[in-house]
Amino acid sequence: MKLFFGFFLLSFSLTSFGFRLDPMSATIELKDNQTYFNFIIENETNQPLPIQVSLFERGLKDNGEDDLKETEEITAFPDQLIIPPEQKRSVKVAWTGKSKDLKVEKSFRFIAEQLPLDLKKAKNEKSGIKMLLKYVAALYVNPEGTESNVNCVLTEKYDLVCENTGTKHQILTFKSISLEDGKKTIELSKEELQKISGENALVGTKRTLKLSNVKDIKTLKFPVKVKFKFD
Numbered sequence: 001m002k003l004f005f006g007f008f009l010l011s012f013s014l015t016s017f018g019f020r021l022d023p024m025s026a027t028i029e030l031k032d033n034q035t036y037f038n039f040i041i042e043n044e045t046n047q048p049l050p051i052q053v054s055l056f057e058r059g060l061k062d063n064g065e066d067d068l069k070e071t072e073e074i075t076a077f078p079d080q081l082i083i084p085p086e087q088k089r090s091v092k093v094a095w096t097g098k099s100k101d102l103k104v105e106k107s108f109r110f111i112a113e114q115l116p117l118d119l120k121k122a123k124n125e126k127s128g129i130k131m132l133l134k135y136v137a138a139l140y141v142n143p144e145g146t147e148s149n150v151n152c153v154l155t156e157k158y159d160l161v162c163e164n165t166g167t168k169h170q171i172l173t174f175k176s177i178s179l180e181d182g183k184k185t186i187e188l189s190k191e192e193l194q195k196i197s198g199e200n201a202l203v204g205t206k207r208t209l210k211l212s213n214v215k216d217i218k219t220l221k222f223p224v225k226v227k228f229k230f231d
Contacts, residue, residue, distance in 0.1 A: 018133040020042045023137070051112055055108070
């Protein structure tokens with residue numbers, strides 16, 4: 001899943017654009033004695049907007065999709081709110097876990113979802129087009145002394161598999177990648193780098209990056225050494 005922060009549009013509206021969430025990625029830095037972060041939700045419509053907030057611990061499945069689990073290590077206040085027209089409200093997300101025991105960065109999802117203003121009426125209404133938006137933001141809780149440690153290998157299917165064995169997440173935004181078999185070196189083009197960049201390697205996860213142009217790469221003989229630099 002590409003790490004392009006944004007929103008998921010669930011349906012459409014002819015009268016309003018819904019709301020905005022800011023930011024789409026945040027970190028609670030425990031080393032700086034932070035224990036909470038405030039997300040800002042802005043109602044861009046001309047009517048009151050009900051919002052539901054949910055929090056989940058975040059992992060990654062093998063296919064790159066989120067693996068979300070309920071958590072009691074972070075809390076949101078308020079987790080339900082009605083924002084007046086064209087106004088903003090903040091939602092405080094607090095870390096309630098055991099900071100002393102935390103040695104690696106933890107990843108969470110902050111989800112803000114627009115609800116129908118009148119749930120009963122919405123269920124009975126047979127006509128009309130509604131807009132319901134759902135924002136999915138990234139939240140990290142980071143203790144002192146963490147850092148990513150990413151290693152990439154080229155498989156015999158000509159995929160790049162990058163594993164983060166470090167203690168902090170790493171966005172895989174590549175500045176350069178070279179593939180070497182001892183006799184020959186191939187540098188991936190800027191276009192190829194752009195296609196595979198943007199994945200998020202959470203702590204203890206692997207990401208498989210599909211290369212689109214493997215004609216030259218197939219001339220290499222295994223084992224192939226992968227060298228790379230991040231932007």
